[in-house]
Amino acid sequence: MSTHPDIRVVLVEPRNPLNIGAAARALSNFGFPELRLVNPYRVALEEAKSAVGAEAILTAAKEFATVADAVADCSLVAGTTSGSRRELAIPHERLERVVAETIHPHNGPVAILFGSEKFGLSNDDLSHCHITMGIPSRVEHRSINLGQAVAVTLYEIIRLDTAPSIAKDPKKPALAAEVDRVGTLMAEASMESGLFHEPTTESSILKLRQVVRRMGLTSADALYLAGMLRQILWKIRNLP
Amino acid sequence: MSTHPDIRVVLVEPRNPLNIGAAARALSNFGFPELRLVNPYRVALEEAKSAVGAEAILTAAKEFATVADAVADCSLVAGTTSGSRRELAIPHERLERVVAETIHPHNGPVAILFGSEKFGLSNDDLSHCHITMGIPSRVEHRSINLGQAVAVTLYEIIRLDTAPSIAKDPKKPALAAEVDRVGTLMAEASMESGLFHEPTTESSILKLRQVVRRMGLTSADALYLAGMLRQILWKIRNLP
Numbered sequence: 001m002s003t004h005p006d007i008r009v010v011l012v013e014p015r016n017p018l019n020i021g022a023a024a025r026a027l028s029n030f031g032f033p034e035l036r037l038v039n040p041y042r043v044a045l046e047e048a049k050s051a052v053g054a055e056a057i058l059t060a061a062k063e064f065a066t067v068a069d070a071v072a073d074c075s076l077v078a079g080t081t082s083g084s085r086r087e088l089a090i091p092h093e094r095l096e097r098v099v100a101e102t103i104h105p106h107n108g109p110v111a112i113l114f115g116s117e118k119f120g121l122s123n124d125d126l127s128h129c130h131i132t133m134g135i136p137s138r139v140e141h142r143s144i145n146l147g148q149a150v151a152v153t154l155y156e157i158i159r160l161d162t163a164p165s166i167a168k169d170p171k172k173p174a175l176a177a178e179v180d181r182v183g184t185l186m187a188e189a190s191m192e193s194g195l196f197h198e199p200t201t202e203s204s205i206l207k208l209r210q211v212v213r214r215m216g217l218t219s220a221d222a223l224y225l226a227g228m229l230r231q232i233l234w235k236i237r238n239l240p
Numbered sequence: 241m242s243t244h245p246d247i248r249v250v251l252v253e254p255r256n257p258l259n260i261g262a263a264a265r266a267l268s269n270f271g272f273p274e275l276r277l278v279n280p281y282r283v284a285l286e287e288a289k290s291a292v293g294a295e296a297i298l299t300a301a302k303e304f305a306t307v308a309d310a311v312a313d314c315s316l317v318a319g320t321t322s323g324s325r326r327e328l329a330i331p332h333e334r335l336e337r338v339v340a341e342t343i344h345p346h347n348g349p350v351a352i353l354f355g356s357e358k359f360g361l362s363n364d365d366l367s368h369c370h371i372t373m374g375i376p377s378r379v380e381h382r383s384i385n386l387g388q389a390v391a392v393t394l395y396e397i398i399r400l401d402t403a404p405s406i407a408k409d410p411k412k413p414a415l416a417a418e419v420d421r422v423g424t425l426m427a428e429a430s431m432e433s434g435l436f437h438e439p440t441t442e443s444s445i446l447k448l449r450q451v452v453r454r455m456g457l458t459s460a461d462a463l464y465l466a467g468m469l470r471q472i473l474w475k476i477r478n479l480p
Binding site: 003022025028030031053095136137138141142143144145147148152155158159160161 | 243258262265266268269270271293335336375376377378381382383384385387388391392395396398399400401
């Protein structure tokens, strides 16, 4: 079985040491070396380090203050949710379809986001996602335990690992940090132009971030747009 | 998502309440109503009943003293192991192949066995199995947590639940109890005939049980064989 260093598993605000330990164990079982933790509950993380067979993953785990930081070097961000969040207009599919049609063909680093045990991923977390995916489960009991959700998701990625590899898309997609820079510059330009007004500014920015993400920018195009927006901002700020 | 009353999940000697609870939750998430426990650690079972979202499954769970009792009404018994146990000569395949080629097409009740956290399934447990299956994992870290193994296995069974159903095999396979009766009668006949000798009797019986299981008897054939063996035994015992 091959390892998957290009896929980073990101736990957002995990609270239960048993779940952190179980998630780390699944990474170790299925060959995913890189665990990232966004703002984890400190005591939980220390306790999790004693979990069976996951020491190496947990010792190497990286901590981040925000989701944006945790996914900055990834060019595809997939969120796990039990259902579609229509208000965000992010595409939502069953796990096996997203893995086969989006994650496997993707040419670049991928982040897979899992929300906290209690609340799942927030709308703000999801605004960093290109796509959301769900593990099919009964309508009467949708919510899957965090450690089990991580295990099932990683299993779906590796289940055909002996099969011939899927051809990667030749275009080099933009990293999340590059896309974010475009989004931030657009937001600044919009605010400076008086397009956004309090109290809707925050939701306008979230929506804008989604619009930019949906563009599916290549790395080169993101750099090009950022340069253009910087120029526009300079112009606005230097108006007489 | 449909429910799967024909598939019984059997935990053999589970010890950790968290794992029993996690397994029950996976049954509930994925629509498997029937949990069976062989000789569970009593305290663990009581503690597990407080697990989140699995109360209905745990309350309805049935307890058995032996694996034989737990699988008696099933006509296919699949064991979960991390690798092949060559000495037992039971077919071993990756999870997804067994699910697609053996479990889905099977026409009758199926038991899926999971061993204890510490030891997995024993050779004696495995002697009740028609087939064993393994979740692919890294050679360096083979052993998957019980709760996660149950979740991944049940997920594999339901992952294409919206797909058209697979045609069932029209033959009605023998129930495990019917097969066991044939095995027991054959063992008795062998012992009465002086074929088995101490101290190898026990391993000879295990092997015999496997041979019988591999026959893939139909229900009618098992009844027929049992009648024949009873007649043979009567003959042996009533020799002058």
